[in-house]
Every structure is written in structure tokens, then in C-alpha cells.
Amino acid sequence: MSGDRAGTKQFDVGIAGAGQLARMTCLAAWPLGLRVGVLGQPGEPAVPMAAGLVEGDWQSAEDVARLGAVSGVVTLENEFVEASALAAVEAAGTPVRPGADALARVQDKALQKEMLRDAGLAVPRFMVAASADAAVAAGEQLGWPLMLKARKRGYDGYGNATCESTTDVGPAFERLDAGEGVLVEEWVPFVRELAVMIARRPSGGSLAYPIVETRQSHHVCHEVLVPAPSEPAVIAAAGELAAAAAEAAEGLGVTGVEMFELEDGRVMVNELAPRPHNSGHYSIEACETSQFENHLRGVLDLPLGSVALRQPGAAMVNLLGTYEGPANPTIGAPLAIPKSHLHLYGKTDVRIRRKMGHVTALGPDADTALDIAERAAGEVGL
Amino acid sequence: MSGDRAGTKQFDVGIAGAGQLARMTCLAAWPLGLRVGVLGQPGEPAVPMAAGLVEGDWQSAEDVARLGAVSGVVTLENEFVEASALAAVEAAGTPVRPGADALARVQDKALQKEMLRDAGLAVPRFMVAASADAAVAAGEQLGWPLMLKARKRGYDGYGNATCESTTDVGPAFERLDAGEGVLVEEWVPFVRELAVMIARRPSGGSLAYPIVETRQSHHVCHEVLVPAPSEPAVIAAAGELAAAAAEAAEGLGVTGVEMFELEDGRVMVNELAPRPHNSGHYSIEACETSQFENHLRGVLDLPLGSVALRQPGAAMVNLLGTYEGPANPTIGAPLAIPKSHLHLYGKTDVRIRRKMGHVTALGPDADTALDIAERAAGEVGL
Numbered sequence: 050m051s052g053d054r055a056g057t058k059q060f061d062v063g064i065a066g067a068g069q070l071a072r073m074t075c076l077a078a079w080p081l082g083l084r085v086g087v088l089g090q091p092g093e094p095a096v097p098m099a100a101g102l103v104e105g106d107w108q109s110a111e112d113v114a115r116l117g118a119v120s121g122v123v124t125l126e127n128e129f130v131e132a133s134a135l136a137a138v139e140a141a142g143t144p145v146r147p148g149a150d151a152l153a154r155v156q157d158k159a160l161q162k163e164m165l166r167d168a169g170l171a172v173p174r175f176m177v178a179a180s181a182d183a184a185v186a187a188g189e190q191l192g193w194p195l196m197l198k199a200r201k202r203g204y205d206g207y208g209n210a211t212c213e214s215t216t217d218v219g220p221a222f223e224r225l226d227a228g229e230g231v232l233v234e235e236w237v238p239f240v241r242e243l244a245v246m247i248a249r250r251p252s253g254g255s256l257a258y259p260i261v262e263t264r265q266s267h268h269v270c271h272e273v274l275v276p277a278p279s280e281p282a283v284i285a286a287a288g289e290l291a292a293a294a295a296e297a298a299e300g301l302g303v304t305g306v307e308m309f310e311l312e313d314g315r316v317m318v319n320e321l322a323p324r325p326h327n328s329g330h331y332s333i334e335a336c337e338t339s340q341f342e343n344h345l346r347g348v349l350d351l352p353l354g355s356v357a358l359r360q361p362g363a364a365m366v367n368l369l370g371t372y373e374g375p376a377n378p379t380i381g382a383p384l385a386i387p388k389s390h391l392h393l394y395g396k397t398d399v400r401i402r403r404k405m406g407h408v409t410a411l412g413p414d415a416d417t418a419l420d421i422a423e424r425a426a427g428e429v430g431l
Numbered sequence: 432m433s434g435d436r437a438g439t440k441q442f443d444v445g446i447a448g449a450g451q452l453a454r455m456t457c458l459a460a461w462p463l464g465l466r467v468g469v470l471g472q473p474g475e476p477a478v479p480m481a482a483g484l485v486e487g488d489w490q491s492a493e494d495v496a497r498l499g500a501v502s503g504v505v506t507l508e509n510e511f512v513e514a515s516a517l518a519a520v521e522a523a524g525t526p527v528r529p530g531a532d533a534l535a536r537v538q539d540k541a542l543q544k545e546m547l548r549d550a551g552l553a554v555p556r557f558m559v560a561a562s563a564d565a566a567v568a569a570g571e572q573l574g575w576p577l578m579l580k581a582r583k584r585g586y587d588g589y590g591n592a593t594c595e596s597t598t599d600v601g602p603a604f605e606r607l608d609a610g611e612g613v614l615v616e617e618w619v620p621f622v623r624e625l626a627v628m629i630a631r632r633p634s635g636g637s638l639a640y641p642i643v644e645t646r647q648s649h650h651v652c653h654e655v656l657v658p659a660p661s662e663p664a665v666i667a668a669a670g671e672l673a674a675a676a677a678e679a680a681e682g683l684g685v686t687g688v689e690m691f692e693l694e695d696g697r698v699m700v701n702e703l704a705p706r707p708h709n710s711g712h713y714s715i716e717a718c719e720t721s722q723f724e725n726h727l728r729g730v731l732d733l734p735l736g737s738v739a740l741r742q743p744g745a746a747m748v749n750l751l752g753t754y755e756g757p758a759n760p761t762i763g764a765p766l767a768i769p770k771s772h773l774h775l776y777g778k779t780d781v782r783i784r785r786k787m788g789h790v791t792a793l794g795p796d797a798d799t800a801l802d803i804a805e806r807a808a809g810e811v812g813l
Binding site (some may be wrong): 081 | 435437457458461462463464465466479480482499673719728733734736737741744760761762763764766769770771772774775777793
């Protein structure tokens with residue numbers, strides 16, 4: 050009788066964070082007998098169902114080191130944890146997955162784009178501008194409108210600016226530059242945004258979840274349709290591109306790959322998320338193995354689980370805050386909508402557009418599922 | 432923005448117990464934003480993912496009262512909690528679901544059988560014997576072999592005795608009688624054991640999960656096939672009988688109904704479980720709403736969720752302990768079996784035939800699923 054989690058550590062897996070992604074990962078861990086610890090503060094979404102809390106801040110290298118000391122493997126729920134802090138965890142003998150070097154490249158959007166381009170993968174044309182003048186010059190080359198992006202810590206549109214002409218560039222550069230210049234990208238006239246989760250493990254093996262369409266509202270992921278309603282050739286190209294991107298990024302566990310679909314059917318990588326991702330939440334009910342369970346399997350180098358859809362279609366609608374104040378969700382009304390599945394994140398305070406939860410629905414196709422999920426989401430009142 | 436869990440209590444639901452049924456109920460509660468507290472000891476299966484622990488014993492009326500004081504609704508994971516302790520919780524203003532009166536009838540196998548018979552439902556012929564001599568006399572009437580059952584606290588075959596002839600009765604009666612006599616039942620020559628979960632809520636509405644076949648090993652549930660391979664007429668009769676039995680028992684949340692299928696197609700109720708039940712574990716993956724989620728919905732009087740199967744067939748195999756000692760399950764090997772789902776209960780010590788976890792598989796039919804689940808279960812090494 051010898052188990053395969055030789056660990057003498059308090060946690061099988063430690064997550065540098067304690068938000069909703071950590072919460073759903075903890076819920077996926079218990080049935081497998083896995084103990085997941087989280088790094089954060091009491092009151093955060095993942096704390097009540099985690100195997101334990103390392104009280105601290107993922108922005109503190111010292112706190113990340115304390116998480117590493119009590120975890121068999123360290124992973125993350127956001128890509129902003131300092132790579133040097135993660136490298137120190139590795140140096141102290143605890144694996145970090147994805148690895149610190151890989152995360153260093155992904156967490157800097159300029160390095161990420163260079164890495165993807167150097168791997169021969171389709172990305173929007175881009176440059177790194179060290180000054181506002183250089184960004185204006187880049188705009189003359191790449192055309193207008195022009196995207197400016199902070200190299201680090203951007204998410205949900207924070208850290209991005211769309212410049213219509215040269216006059217917008219100065220203020221945008223000033224806001225986004227943290228001393229290392231900004232990423233400047235051509236505007237991509239996409240017809241649809243696509244995303245896919247790729248699951249990988251250290252000893253080899255990669256699985257691609259279905260390609261989905263993501264719809265944003267104010268730069269925040271709002272709705273996900275599964276599968277994306279693209280042509281088969283586009284789906285196939287997106288799957289190949291995403292798998293190659295996750296491999297180039299040395300993703301472990303799950304990697305979210307956001308892509309643009311162009312009018313002529315070409316597909317480009319927009320951004321990578323080296324962790325569970327909002328565009329994969331549908332997988333809890335819709336797939337044989339959720340993104341959260343496969344993230345755990347992947348970072349622990351366990352066999353990956355099937356990513357097949359259980360029904361032909363699915364959809365996810367985010368519950369984005371519509372007011373400021375204490376959260377008091379209604380649950381009876383959404384639960385009365387057949388075939389919808391409610392997921393609340395336990396956040397005590399609502400803020401405008403804050404991710405408070407999501408609703409998933411399955412159905413014969415994505416549009417039918419979306420109708421159901423939208424109706425249920427509309428009843429929660431957050 | 433007014434939510435529908437008006438509760439000012441610490442927990443939305445309190446469970447008098449902290450075993451694997453409470454554990455899986457807690458895991459089902461978090462996505463709905465529900466806080467489930469458990470009554471038990473540190474180290475029990477449900478403690479790490481419960482919203483909180485009321486340290487104590489479900490056999491102590493005082494401890495059950497403390498659970499009631501901090502819970503919006505009290506429910507159970509076993510039917511042995513003293514009905515008087517639950518009545519005191521009700522008297523103090525906290526609903527108990529199912530109610531204390533209903534539980535008083537179900538927890539006494541003699542009263543349970545009388546209640547079912549009085550409702551006109553098919554049960555084996557039975558008598559209550561106040562003495563060994565009376566039990567022998569009952570045997571002359573009901574025939575041999577004869578079943579003797581303790582009135583209270585029997586489970587998994589503990590509390591049952593099969594008497595082949597009069598000479599077996601004396602020792603069996605002595606072992607099983609707790610001063611109120613024993614239940615004596617005719618031996619039922621069943622061809623198959625059936626079970627079904629019925630979900631009910633206080634304001635009305637009842638849903639029946641699929642009828643399943645249960646296979647026992649040494650009186651412990653070992654395997655469950657979904658759906659049962661019985662004739663459609665038998666399935667229909669079993670569904671009606673079970674729904675009527677759960678109604679007669681005033682079940683709330685989910686009620687497990689165990690039945691015998693006879694050679695001539697007749698169906699009889701064997702026993703009720705007024706709570707989530709081992710024969711319903713398959714529903715976590717196999718049904719649109721698990722028995723645990725519907726138990727929560729039912730006891731909170733929220734709309735019940737669809738109990739439809741996601742695939743035509745499913746099977747569950749219990750992981751029953753095969754040795755005595757510390758638990759050290761292997762998880763990589765079972766996770767490598769496609770389409771199987773592992774559920775460990777986090778028990779630190781293995782005992783012979785102790786329920787350590789279970790494996791579920793889905794498939795085109797129950798037998799195919801059973802093959803998969805058996806293979807995966809065989810790899811865990813508990």
C-alpha cells in the first residue's frame with residue numbers, strides 16, 4: 050500500500066492567491082484527496098474551503114517563500130507573482146508549476162509576445178516603445194488605432210489603452226509605462242474573440258479543451274459560448290495555434306490562450322494566462338474533467354483527465370457587479386431556471402463590474418445554453 | 432437587492448454529523464453561496480471544507496442544541512440522532528428537516544415499517560417480537576429463514592440477523608433487543624435490490640432520481656448500476672412506490688428508498704434513509720443536479736434541480752477498506768482510467784470494509800460504466 054503523494058508537506062499544492070480561481074481549485078481537490086493551501090487574507094473567496102491559509106500577500110516574496118515551505122508544489126491563480134520570488138521557491142527545493150523562468154516571460158506582455166513570435170506563431174504586429182515618441186513612431190508603422198499595453202500587471206482591460214491618433218499616445222504612455230517601456234500593438238480587426246484551455250503535465254502530454262467564443266463587456270469577459278461558432282478550419286487552426294503557444298510558454302497545469310479570429314479565417318494569439326481562466330469555467334459542468342481538476346493533475350504530474358464535452362453545447366455568463374455595497378444574492382430565482390448551474394464566489398462586497406460569480410448552462414447548442422444562462426444570471430441581482 | 436437567505440445565523444444549514452455525506456454536501460454548498468456547518472470532531476471527513484465546526488457529538492442532545500442555535504436549518508447525515516434532541520431544536524425555533532416527528536418514525540425500523548404498511552405500501556410481512564419466544568412464534572408464521580432486525584441504529588448489516596431455524600433466534604434476539612423488542616421480517620427471495628433517491632421540499636414538489644440496482648458485499652453497498660436493468664413496468668412501479676414511501680415518511684431534502692424486486696416483478700420497500708445515501712453518490716457526475724445539492728435545496732425550500740441523467744448509463748463502486756492501518760491511497764493509477772471519477776473521503780485510517788471513498792463512471796450503459804469504475808477502483812489500493 051504505497052500512495053503516490055510522497056509529500057511530507059502540509060499541502061499537496063499551494064496557490065499564491067486566494068480568489069475565486071483558488072476557490073474552485075480547492076473544491077476540485079477534495080474529491081481527489083488533495084490538500085490545497087492558499088496564500089491570502091481571511092475573508093478571501095478560497096479561504097473557507099482551502100486545506101489551510103498561509104496568511105500573507107502574493108506580492109511579498111517572503112510570504113511566497115512561506116507558502117513554498119509548506120507546499121509540495123506551488124502554483125498560481127494570477128501571473129503577476131514576482132518571478133524572482135518563485136525562483137527562490139524553486140531554489141529552496143519546491144517545484145513551481147509553471148516554472149519561474151516560464152512565468153517571467155509570460156508575465157511581461159512584451160517578452161510573451163516575443164516568445165510567441167520567436168516560436169513562429171501568429172501574433173499581431175508589435176514593438177516595444179521606450180518613450181511616447183517611440184510609440185508615436187510605432188503608430189506610424191503599425192497604423193491607427195494603436196493598442197498600448199502595460200508590460201506587466203494588466204488584466205481585464207486595466208493596463209490597456211486604445212489610441213485613435215498621435216494625440217492620445219502621450220497620456221496613455223505616461224499612464225502605462227512603469228519604466229521599461231510599453232508594448233505597442235497593431236489594432237486587429239477581429240470578427241470574434243476565441244479562447245481555449247490547454248492542459249499539460251511535466252512528463253508530457255497535452256489536451257485541448259473545446260475552442261470557445263468569448264464576449265467582453267467593458268474589457269471584462271462577460272459571456273462564453275461553447276463551442277465557438279467558427280468554421281471547422283478556423284477551429285482546427287485555433288487548436289493547433291493554442292497548443293503550440295502553451296508549449297512555447299512551457300505551460301503546466303492549464304494555460305488559457307486568448308485569440309483573435311480575423312475575417313479571412315486567420316487566427317492570432319492575443320494573450321496567455323498560465324493558470325485556470327475565466328473562459329474555462331464552463332468546464333466544471335460541461336466537460337468530463339474541469340479545468341480546475343486538470344490544473345491540479347497537471348501541476349502534480351498526474352494523468353490528465355478527458356476534456357470531452359458532456360453535451361453538444363454550453364455557455365457561461367459572468368455575474369458582474371452592478372452596484373456598490375454589501376452582496377446579498379438571490380438564489381431561489383436562478384435555481385428555478387432548469388439546466389442552469391449557479392456559482393457564487395462568496396465575496397461580501399459588490400463593486401461595479403466585479404466578478405461575483407458565474408452561471409453555466411448546458412444544451413443542444415451554445416445559443417440555447419446562452420439563453421438559459423442569461424436568464425438565470427439575470428435573477429441573481431448582484 | 433434583497434437576498435432570500437434572510438438568515439442571521441452563522442450557518443445556512445447545520446448537519447448533525449461530519450462524515451462523508453456531510454463532506455460531499457459541504458462541497459455542493461459553496462457554489463450556491465451556502466454556508467454549511469457540521470457537528471463533529473476535528474479530523475472527521477467534512478471538517479476541512481465545512482463553513483465551520485461545532486465541536487461535539489451528534490449523540491449528545493446538548494451538542495445538537497448548540498448546532499441548532501447557530502444554524503438556519505438543521506439536517507442530518509444519519510437517522511440515529513435522537514428525535515427528542517431534534518424536537519428540542521424545533522421548539523427553540525430552528526426548523527429540522529426532515530422534521531423530528533418524521534425522523535422518530537423512520538429511525539425505529541418497526542415504526543417505519545408500520546408507517547409504510549399503514550400508508551398501503553408494499554413491505555415484507557413483519558411483526559414486532561417482545562421476546563425470543565415471540566420471535567420463534569413469528570418464525571412459525573412468517574417462515575424460515577427469518578430476518579431479525581434491531582429497531583434502532585442498524586446500518587450496513589449491523590443490527591440484522593438471518594435466522595435459519597428456531598435455534599438461531601435466542602442468541603440473535605439477545606444481541607439485537609435493546610429493551611423494546613425486535614423487528615421480525617419474512618425472508619424476501621428478491622432477484623435484485625433497487626434503490627432511488629427522492630427529492631422533496633416543504634412547499635411541495637417531488638422529483639425521483641433514476642431507479643438503480645444496488646449490489647451488496649457482506650451487507651455493505653458495494654456497487655450501484657444506473658439505471659437498474661429491470662423491466663420498464665418494474666421501474667415504473669418502483670418509482671411510484673418510492674415516491675409514495677418518501678411522502679409517507681415526510682422526507683425533506685433527499686430520501687433514499689431501498690427496495691426488493693421479486694421474481695414476479697413485484698416491488699417492496701426494504702428501508703428508508705431520510706438523507707443523502709450511498710446509492711445516490713453516482714449523481715454527482717451522472718445527473719444534472721447531485722443528491723447533495725438537491726438535499727440542500729430541499730431542506731432550504733429552494734427550487735429542486737433537474738435529476739436527469741447526463742449520459743444513458745453510470746455506475747458507482749465503493750472503495751471499501753481491505754486492511755487495517757494508515758490510509759495511503761494511490762491516485763495516479765485510477766486517474767489514468769478514462770471516464771472514471773475518483774472520490775476520496777479523507778479518512779486517515781483504513782479498516783476492513785470501511786467506506787474510504789468511491790469511484791463513479793459514466794457510459795453508454797450501466798455495465799460499460801461498471802467495468803470502468805471497477806478498473807479504476809481496483810487501482811486505489813485502500
